[in-house]
Amino acid sequence: MKHIVAILFLGLALSIQGRPNNEPYIIGGVPVEPREFPEMVSIQIDGMPRCGGTILSEGWIMTIAHCMVYDMHDYAVVAGSDNLDKDQGTRHSVNKIIIHQNYSKEDSWRNDIALVSVTPPIKLGSINQAGKLADPSEGINEGDMATVIGYGSNKYEGLPTNVLEKANIAVSNHDQCNTIYNSNFGLNVHDTQLCAGMEGRGFCGFDTGSPLFIKGKVIGISSWTYKCAEPGFPEVFTYVSKYIDWINDNLKP
Structure with a gap:
């Protein structure tokens, strides 16, 4: 069983087993341009x-x-x-x-x-x-590039930077993502969720709820992940088009 660190909503850190982190912040990102993301x-x-x-x-x-x-x-x-x-x-x-x-x-x-x-x-x-919310008819494919944004920390278990940052990540294979989380933690990635990530880039704490964009439209909402941009573990988003x-x-x- 892997040992997971979950960052709780009020910023308290507890070590628990079997549950990934669901408080994202941006890892490997850069500051946004002035009002690049007015949403x-x-x-x-x-x-x-x-x-x-x-x-x-x-x-x-x-x-x-x-x-x-x-x-x-x-x-x-x-x-x-x-x-x-x-x-x-x-x-x-x-x-x-x-x-x-x-x-x-x-x-x-x-x-x-x-x-x-x-x-x-x-x-x-x-x-x-x-x-602008992505229409349900606008499908996504493995490898599509997306942009995640957030105000939070730029390192695992760090504090928020308060600076809005962005990072480009790629849509992951849904079935493979589900297998990874199911085999390691007994979790399921549902069809109302999507996975995306890239080694060294992504979200991790204090900023769940931030949008994920593809071609300027909101396709997802940061929801949960294992650690922060951890190799081999895509990050999981609520799939907005399904809602x-x-x-x-x-x-x-």
């Missing part, structure tokens, strides 16, 4: 980055379910910042959280997706923009 937001507690998210509209963002397990009044959402230390952006309170009704941490973080309503509304324009109907149904007035 990105930081979800915070007590001024500390905890997760990332994607703007869907003035009033809604998308993130992962396992981030939004506390009282909504504990959270703040920061939009419009590439560097949380230098540019505070705009701060927004949370007034509603919708977690997927079939989310299951016990079943390999299945349906790890949530919608979050914010107030005041996020002003859209050149600074903040709604993310378009669920998203649209829950955003109806």
Whole structure:
């Protein structure tokens, strides 16, 4: 049995067996260009980055379910910042959280997706923009290049840098990814999840919920992984295209 280090939501580190890490940050990345990713937001507690998210509209963002397990009044959402230390952006309170009704941490973080309503509304324009979600008809193939972003640490078990970074990674073979996690940890990679990675590049802590892009469209949400860009272990994302109907149904007035 491999020994896994899981970085918990509030930044506490515990050594446990059999469960991979599901608190990503960017490994092997570089700082983004100014407002290169205007869809990105930081979800915070007590001024500390905890997760990332994607703007869907003035009033809604998308993130992962396992981030939004506390009282909504504990959270703040920061939009419009590439560097949380230098540019505070705009701060927004949370007034509603919708977690997927079939989310299951016990079943390999299945349906790890949530919608979050914010107030005041996020002003859209050149600074903040709604993310373009990939259509279900737009398939992905092994080897397709993708871009993952996040504000977090650039080393395993490190602290967040507060600087938005990006890293290019490749879509992995789904069946092989499932075999790796099933044989090592008894976990399943479901058809509503996708795998991507590249040795020395990827996510690992404090920024789950950040978007994964292919050709400028959001195809995934950082969900869970083993360690950080670990050789032989692709990273697992919620496959956003599988949830378009669920998203649209829950955003109806």
